[in-house]
Amino acid sequence: MEQKIITGNQAVAHAVRLSKTQVVSAYPITPQTTVMETLAEMWAAGEYTGEYVNVESEYTALSYCIGAAYAGARAFTASSAHGLAYMHELIHWAAGARLPLVMTNANRAMGAPWCIESDQLDSLSQRDTGWIQFYCANVQEILDTVILAFRLAEEVHTPVMVCYDGFYLSHTYEAVNIPSPEVISQFLPNPRTQALFDLQTPTNHHGLVGSEAMSQLMQVRFKAMARVFDRYNLLNTQYAGITRRSYPAVEYSGPENAKTLFVTAGGMAQTIKSFFSSTEREEALVRIKMFRPFPMEDIRRYLAQSHVERIILVDRNVCMGVGGIFAQEVRAALAGLSGLPEMVELNLAGGLDLTPELLSKALLAVQEGEKMIWAVNLL
Amino acid sequence: MGGEPLMKQVFNDIPQEEYMLSGHTACPGCSAALSIRHATKALGKETVFVITACCFSIISGQLPLRTFELNVFHCPFPSAASTGSGLKRGLAAMGDTTTQVVVLAGDGGTFDIGLQGLSAAAERNEDIIFICYDNEAYMNTGMQRSSATPFGSKSATSPAPKVKENPKKDIMKIIEAHAIPYAATATVAYPKDLLAKFQKAKTIKGFRFFHILCPCPPGWGVESDQTVELSRLAVETGVFPLYEVENGEVTLNVTPQTLRPVADYLGSQRRFSTLSAEDISKIQATIDRSWQALLNRSNTAEIQEG
CATH class of the missing domain: 3.40.50.970 (Thiamin diphosphate (ThDP)-binding fold, Pyr/PP domains)
Structure with a gap:
């Protein structure tokens, strides 16, 4: 090494x-x-x-x-x-x-x-x-x-x-x-x-x-x-x-009984983690590493807990007419469960940089009751 | 009299091995099926086909059936040359340098949607054989115009009087411009010539290209017993000369003393039924020019076939 x-x-x-x-x-x-x-x-x-x-x-x-x-x-x-x-x-x-x-x-x-x-x-x-x-x-x-x-x-x-x-x-x-x-x-x-193929065993690949065959094949997949x-x-x-490095499909970091959870994917998770450690905040982070297949059970386990009051879904993408795509997937994973926490979206579509300053401003907007926060409006 | 019957004399040099099973779903009289059947006789057992979207997506059989006694890999429409090249390169990476990878595409998959990948594979001199069987329109989807459709032809998307206004793209010139080791034209009317070219191509390393004109009875509006005759007429009228280009050197394989008038070729095809006398003169003039240009730059080696 x-x-x-x-x-x-x-x-x-x-x-x-x-x-x-x-x-x-x-x-x-x-x-x-x-x-x-x-x-x-x-x-x-x-x-x-x-x-x-x-x-x-x-x-x-x-x-x-x-x-x-x-x-x-x-x-x-x-x-x-x-x-x-x-x-x-x-x-x-x-x-x-x-x-x-x-x-x-x-x-x-x-x-x-x-x-x-x-x-x-x-x-x-x-x-x-x-x-x-x-x-x-x-x-x-x-x-x-x-x-x-x-x-x-x-x-x-x-x-x-x-x-x-x-x-x-x-x-x-x-x-x-x-x-x-x-x-x-x-x-x-x-x-x-x-x-992989054998010249003596011709196959139509x-x-x-x-x-019917297509449906069967799709079921197999x-x-x-x-x-x-x-x-x-x-x-x-x-x-x-072998390497002492582990990457769970969904990673939870922060206090176990956090009332507010940030949910995100990719490098933004690093920024959120460092924001927590520098400000001694009490939120926790759920980072989605595996997007397909979507780890619904992990999402439910971490998000649908009675002590969780609010989920802030941070997406650097947007599906027009719906919202952040990770947010959409999380909502689908939680659908049907009762007593769900409040869900707020922070959207950085266009590739905006998630900075600690932006996170602070976003938290203020959350306090003011906004449900779909466009990060670009906070710059 | 004695001696062998004429047909036997003509065909006794053609290998008896069959790599296309009978009972497949090509239309009666399909010259593409006949061409590829003969090509496989020369290519032999150590051959893998990569087939893009074309008539052979159907002819090769709906699973679990199969037509070829060879491995076939299907691929999306524009990807014939690149999938074939990747397959060959993958085999090479595993130490197999002998299996021939042969790509099969129609004129749509060659002249139109597949041209970019084809050009790039030729430029990289990928070690594959690319066969374009050219029936001069999108025949598998029902005879829509392609850039291989000749001037004046009707098609499902160029119905009369809006017949095709532009000449057919000269794919061989485009291919030649890539300075590949081998390119050839062929038709089933000259089966020995077709076989000899595939046998030669097998011995050459690098990118090899075949342009096979394939008269299509339903698409061209001719009877199913006319395809060989039309293939021959295409050569005898200069519509489709038989030649090879080896490292830039052109060899004409069949050189008629005088070309037959193109009207002999056009007349029996319903797709050309709206051509005027003026149109036919224009086509004749174009052929006379391109034939002379080909003669000027070629060695000639006449082949006599029965």
Whole structure:
């Protein structure tokens, strides 16, 4: 193990290298670009020994990985915003074909107008594609999650999207423990060395089916997704045994009997935590790491408690006509329960920076009874 | 008299192995099915197909049925070349450098929606064979106009009198511009030529492109027994010359002494029923120019086939 000061994007590249990835398809888009630049440097230096292919679009970046995974190879690509949207039909296809791909997404706003700031609408718009989705809170977690993602994807035959805040994490340097290849090989099996298909056993893969077969296949995928919670918890425990770092699907931090809970995802959790510690506040934080499948039971366990009086749902995205998307999911998870606490939304759509000052102002607005607080109005 | 019957003489060089099962769902007289059947005879067992959205999404069989005695992977419409390239690269990463990855796309998946990925795969000189079977419209969805639809053709989305105003895109010129090792045209009317080209392509490393003209009875408005004859007419009139481009060098494979008039080719097809005499003259002039241009830059090697 070595410790290095690296960015979130560089952490992804280290994880891809350590995972002995066999095929990487590369296409630039801000703020993801330095993932692919770092991997290119590792490739040129002989540290990354798989195939590295410069493609002409994100559409090809993902279809290239789909082809590589058809062969049985461990494949990776990365994207952001419009690149992710451009891949959309392939994101569906990869999940339908049960391919164990891993893709990282540095969250960025969707135009128009052009905006490269860290709104999460890009990956949240891919919610229903059938991928597992994680949201990371710091640079170390990005590295570890990518490695966990490869193992999880291969065990449940479902692709994994690892998301993290553009710039706030993609470009921020943090001290990161980089495990040795020997340590990672204890956790992640070596990739395949033989094709998944057999020339002697011809098969018509992913061809036309009728509605009954399609429905059966979708049910199989639905059940596989339900197994992800247990599988992930097990893998997380195993990974923690090797690295002493653990990332529960939903993380609770703060006093046990807190009356007010902040609920958020991604790097904003770090700001909220440091805000608590610097102001000795009595609120607690619930951070949602796993977004698909959505950890409803954990959410109910932490949020539907008699001592909780108020929940502040902090989203850096917005679904027009509804509200923050994590907020929407939390409300759905709590639906039907009686005696629920008051729910307030703090919305930073557009990629606004969540600062301690903003949090203080937001708490005042909460006191004044506002239910949908636009952070931009507090600047 | 003695000797073998003519048909047997013609076909006795064609391998007996079959990689397409009979009873598949292609339309009667489908020259695309016939072309690919012959292509697979040359390609052989160590072949994996990547098939994009096209007639072969259907012809290859609805699960659990299958038509090919080869592995087939389906992929979304614009992704033929990139999925095929990824598959080949994935195999290479695992040490398999011998399995041929063959991409199958119609003219829509080649000339239109697949062009970007195709161009990029050609530019990277990916080690795959890309087959465009060109029936000159979106035939699987019911004959809508593509950029491969010829000037003056009716289609479901260019009905008379709004027939196609623009000429067909010259895909071979576009492909040639990528300086790939091998590109060839072929039709089922010249099966030995088609087989020989696939046999040659198998021995070449890098990006290999096939443009196969495939007359389509329901789409073109011809009888199902006319497709081979039309394929031959397309060559004899210069509508679709048979040639190869190897590292920039052009070889004409069939060189008629004089071209037959294009009206012989157009006349029997209902899709061209609204062409005026003036339109036909215009088409003839275009063919005369492009044929001369091809002659000027090619080596010729005449092939006689029965």
